[in-house]
Amino acid sequence: MASSLGAELLTSLLNHPLKNGAKAMEDPNKCDKSPLGIIPQQLRGDLSNFSTNAMYGECFEKCIGCSKTISDGYKANRTEFLIQACNKPDYLEDLTGITKMNENINIDDIEALSDFEWE
Numbered sequence: 001m002a003s004s005l006g007a008e009l010l011t012s013l014l015n016h017p018l019k020n021g022a023k024a025m026e027d028p029n030k031c032d033k034s035p036l037g038i039i040p041q042q043l044r045g046d047l048s049n050f051s052t053n054a055m056y057g058e059c060f061e062k063c064i065g066c067s068k069t070i071s072d073g074y075k076a077n078r079t080e081f082l083i084q085a086c087n088k089p090d091y092l093e094d095l096t097g098i099t100k101m102n103e104n105i106n107i108d109d110i111e112a113l114s115d116f117e118w119e
Contacts, residue, residue, distance in 0.1 A: 005043050005052065012036040026056045062101065064092035 016022045016034035024041035031038040040054035
């Protein structure tokens with residue numbers, strides 16, 4: 001199922017004039033459309049009821065996959081970027097600032113949430 005949905009998503013993306021620049025929005029009426037329909041940001045399957053949902057989210061400025069920092073770093077020196085990313089496990093996290101962000105997390109805030117009794 002996942003491969004067939006992936007193929008459909010890729011086909012829609014490749015048929016859009018903006019390709020991977022097509023905008024995905026929570027409201028399907030506001031999404032960029034290809035001749036094959038909307039292009040969701042991601043598809044998530046739920047085996048408990050055999051359904052698939054189109055999902056959307058906000059861009060994270062520290063994303064190790066698609067942030068501007070990663071894109072610019074890759075474009076500036078592709079070979080060196082890939083060597084660093086493959087050889088240093090924390091390279092992408094350090095580059096985007098996730099390492100520093102994690103160092104600044106207050107562990108007491110996390111523990112307070114874990115003590116909350118959910119109904």
